[in-house]
Amino acid sequence: MNKKGELLKSAYGTVRKAKEPKSFIPLLIILGLVLFPSFNPPAYILTFLIAIFMYCALCVSWNILGGYTGYLSFGHATFFGLGVYVSALLYKSYSLPLYGTAIVAGLLSLVFAMAIGFPALRIRGAYFCVLTFVMVPAIRTVFFNLVKFSGGAEGIYVKSPYSTGTYYLIFLSLAILATIMAMVIEKSKFGIGLSSIREDEDAAEVMGVNTTKMKVMAFGLSALFPGIVGGIYPFYKLYINPAIAFTEEMAILIVLFSFFGGMRWWIGPIIGASVLTAVSRVLHIHAGGIIGLLRLEAMFPRISSGILASFIYGLVLILVIVFMPQGILGWVEKRFVKESK
Amino acid sequence: MIQAILNGIFLGGILASLVVGFSILWRVMGVINVAHPVFCLLSAYITFSLLSSYRIDPLLCLLITLPLFFGIGMGLYWLIKRLGAKEITPSSVVLTFGVLFVVENLIHGRWGASEITLRGVPYLTATTNFKGLIFSGDYCIGFGLSLLFLALTYVFLHRTHLGKAIRAIWQDKEGALLYGMNFDHISAITTGLSLALGAVGGLCLTFIYSFYPTIHLAWMFLMFLIAIIGGLGSLKGALVAGIIVGLIVNLTGFFISYEWVMVVTFVALIVILLFRPAGLFRT
Numbered sequence: 001m002n003k004k005g006e007l008l009k010s011a012y013g014t015v016r017k018a019k020e021p022k023s024f025i026p027l028l029i030i031l032g033l034v035l036f037p038s039f040n041p042p043a044y045i046l047t048f049l050i051a052i053f054m055y056c057a058l059c060v061s062w063n064i065l066g067g068y069t070g071y072l073s074f075g076h077a078t079f080f081g082l083g084v085y086v087s088a089l090l091y092k093s094y095s096l097p098l099y100g101t102a103i104v105a106g107l108l109s110l111v112f113a114m115a116i117g118f119p120a121l122r123i124r125g126a127y128f129c130v131l132t133f134v135m136v137p138a139i140r141t142v143f144f145n146l147v148k149f150s151g152g153a154e155g156i157y158v159k160s161p162y163s164t165g166t167y168y169l170i171f172l173s174l175a176i177l178a179t180i181m182a183m184v185i186e187k188s189k190f191g192i193g194l195s196s197i198r199e200d201e202d203a204a205e206v207m208g209v210n211t212t213k214m215k216v217m218a219f220g221l222s223a224l225f226p227g228i229v230g231g232i233y234p235f236y237k238l239y240i241n242p243a244i245a246f247t248e249e250m251a252i253l254i255v256l257f258s259f260f261g262g263m264r265w266w267i268g269p270i271i272g273a274s275v276l277t278a279v280s281r282v283l284h285i286h287a288g289g290i291i292g293l294l295r296l297e298a299m300f301p302r303i304s305s306g307i308l309a310s311f312i313y314g315l316v317l318i319l320v321i322v323f324m325p326q327g328i329l330g331w332v333e334k335r336f337v338k339e340s341k
Numbered sequence: 342m343i344q345a346i347l348n349g350i351f352l353g354g355i356l357a358s359l360v361v362g363f364s365i366l367w368r369v370m371g372v373i374n375v376a377h378p379v380f381c382l383l384s385a386y387i388t389f390s391l392l393s394s395y396r397i398d399p400l401l402c403l404l405i406t407l408p409l410f411f412g413i414g415m416g417l418y419w420l421i422k423r424l425g426a427k428e429i430t431p432s433s434v435v436l437t438f439g440v441l442f443v444v445e446n447l448i449h450g451r452w453g454a455s456e457i458t459l460r461g462v463p464y465l466t467a468t469t470n471f472k473g474l475i476f477s478g479d480y481c482i483g484f485g486l487s488l489l490f491l492a493l494t495y496v497f498l499h500r501t502h503l504g505k506a507i508r509a510i511w512q513d514k515e516g517a518l519l520y521g522m523n524f525d526h527i528s529a530i531t532t533g534l535s536l537a538l539g540a541v542g543g544l545c546l547t548f549i550y551s552f553y554p555t556i557h558l559a560w561m562f563l564m565f566l567i568a569i570i571g572g573l574g575s576l577k578g579a580l581v582a583g584i585i586v587g588l589i590v591n592l593t594g595f596f597i598s599y600e601w602v603m604v605v606t607f608v609a610l611i612v613i614l615l616f617r618p619a620g621l622f623r624t
Binding site for chain 2: 072119120122123125126127129130131133134135137138140141142144145248252255256259260296299300301302303304307308310311313314315316317318321322325
């Protein structure tokens with residue numbers, strides 16, 4: 001069966017599965033999330049959930065390459081940043097509205113990813129990680145320097161017609177769409193091909209899997225939603241500059257969240273992104289109290305709640321990786337999945 | 342321009358000492374310690390404190406920081422050991438990233454975000470003029486110190502019993518174990534060595550540049566570049582690659598402008614990875 005037929009078959013399978021009883025709970029959760037803003041919750045909860053949706057979309061897309069093929073892209077934030085800039089520049093030059101710019105941004109990110117994937121994906125293992133990681137500061141420098149083109153360090157201001165509630169729904173939809181894309185790919189023949197690359201790339205190549213084509217396609221598809229999410233971002237935050245658009249922190253967090261949640265299936269990055277973003281936010285809220293309680297200013301005169309929060313976050317990461325080296329999914333697998341023997 | 346080349350060479354030597362520890366750890370244990378530069382930075386900050394509060398000369402501070410960071414390295418190994426051998430490389434990135442968060446925020450909380458330089462050290466501000474070229478104390482002493490420690494490390498690895506044991510494990514782990522070597526013990530020492538070297542590197546780098554809590558990210562970028570170009574685990578490679586990168590940095594700054602350095606180094610990295618991923622000197 002041809003490629004299109006395969007994808008349609010797997011999409012149909014996914015939809016059919018959605019109608020089964022056990023899929024009811026996730027659908028209920030999604031319905032709850034969709035209806036949530038109509039209860040007029042406080043803005044900080046909405047922004048918190050928006051951050052979670054953003055990282056869910058980013059991580060589940062990243063996982064298309066990272067989890068399924070084993071090529072860990074430590075520079076995925078570049079595609080987000082490109083989406084940010086394409087969208088902001090289209091807005092600035094042509095006053096295009098939000099939806100148009102974001103979709104174009106996503107498509108351009110996809111194209112860029114495929115272009116850079118050709119040389120980059122020839123490199124394996126840790127070197128690929130390093131290469132993609134240094135993409136972030138490099139591209140950021142380009143945008144800082146080409147002032148006439150990008151506005152440079154001054155950045156771009158954007159006017160936004162929508163409320164936080166609308167952005168909430170936009171980011172939620174993007175997270176859902178990205179997840180659906182990952183689910184469809186995972187179950188398709190394409191997805192199985194990607195897994196074979198992870199297991200043993202040379203063997204797959206020998207068996208007739210066109211690994212180069214699949215890797216490049218996976219890389220491109222994994223950049224689509226980060227580009228679209230990045231495309232919405234300037235309208236959400238109203239101001240962007242290269243330092244905001246391209247951060248190493250985001251690049252590493254995407255990998256971290258996915259790794260933490262588990263990279264084998266689409267649900268791992270969702271769990272990782274949700275849990276760790278929530279942990280981070282909770283830490284930020286309570287850090288101030290802890291500083292007062294333990295009188296930390298004595299030894300650390302410049303401490304602030306943000307600093308303590310990041311510090312504890314680092315400790316959490318260390319503990320988690322030491323006790324759950326395969327991430328949450330791996331831990332669940334070990335504890336709850338019975339050995340067949 | 343010759344001045345730029347000269348300073349580039351000096352810078353390169355200093356960068357090499359930053360990178361050697363990282364490179365060795367990656368090659369010997371498969372651990373990518375992204376926290377390496379932040380430990381280098383920590384060493385610089387500690388030296389700064391000792392200098393400003395107790396007037397201890399930076400070089401003397403090494404007597405304190407070297408054992409300290411060696412010990413921290415052994416502690417780090419204790420954490421690494423618990424990761425398990427399978428897929429150690431990505432796990433080590435996550436682990437060391439956590440460590441990075443911890444250390445960076447320790448620095449930030451203690452010393453604040455403002456830019457700091459080492460002050461009041463006479464030999465750092467001295468300059469001499471030789472045939473029209475300026476030799477400034479900070480570059481020269483930093484370069485000299487880096488080279489000294491690189492040489493010491495070379496001697497250690499090649500002439501001492503322990504050093505040879507480390508190289509044995511590196512070359513053929515199973516064979517070395519068959520000889521009854523204590524893998525844990527030696528790995529712990531290797532990690533300690535890695536961070537101790539980093540302490541020296543960080544100190545030297547701050548002779549010539551002022552520093553702030555997030556500068557380790559910029560250092561990390563150069564560190565990866567040099568480690569890969571030089572070939573992992575190779576001391577010579579780290580030095581040569583360091584000098585190459587130092588020259589690239591200074592000459593780019595001289596001919597184009599300092600803002601483009603990162604893009605040029607990125608292109609250099611892609612070129613190296615595509616054509617000679619093992620780097621210049623294999624081990």
